[in-house]
Amino acid sequence: MGKLFEKFPDPLARLIVVFLAFLVVGVIVVAVVIPKQMMDVSAQWADAVKREEARPIKYAGFHVCAECHDKIYETKKNGYHRDLSCETCHGPAKAHTDDPDKVKPVIPAERTFCPQCHAYNPSRPRGFPQINPVAHNPLKPCASCHNPHDPKPPTTPKECSACHGAIARMKAVSHHVQLACTTCHEVPQRHKVSPWSVKPTKPQTREFCGKCHAKDGKDKMAKDAPKIDLAEHGEKYVCWQCHYPHSPEVEQ
16 A cells, blocks of 8 residues: 555545545445345335235224214214314224124223313413313213213303313412403303304403503592503503413512
């Protein structure tokens, strides 16, 4: 190697020679050492397809359920669980469709099943039905009150806390504890039955809070409420950018 480099005294020429040597070695490795199957993408795809096809089929797909359970299928299709596959709750059903009398689907009757989706979790979307499993009809199976294929409330909730428990608990220890939710929100009756389709109103202006908290507020029932100069306090910001409406503590 030393004699070879003597023929190329220029450092750049030596670098080029080394690079070419590595290139040649690389070509030889690719051509001789690496198996052709590893470089053939179509062969890899074919192997992957064979491997997946060899796996036993466990799921039947929810459309198959309609062949025997047409009434339940129609109820679910137009209900609140329409976006759930039947096998989400009943488990893999391929064996059941092959031999319905011998293999029965799972029927989740335990109270712990539904709270996997419906127990209160602040990270879930607003409006998603959530409950406190400890306080909400304790010990009773969910299906004793709700049709699992279209789980509408058996009765229209009379209070907001039925669905908005976290907000109700916060408001209960705040300065707004004496205020009914409808003081600030107009709640259509349909919201209680279909909360996603119809939303309650929310105050959008500074003047709304000013009805109670402005120095010249016109609400006589709020005479003991903290007063501010609406023209100067908070400048252009709406009140709830600094004060959380359900617990509007004031920082001094």
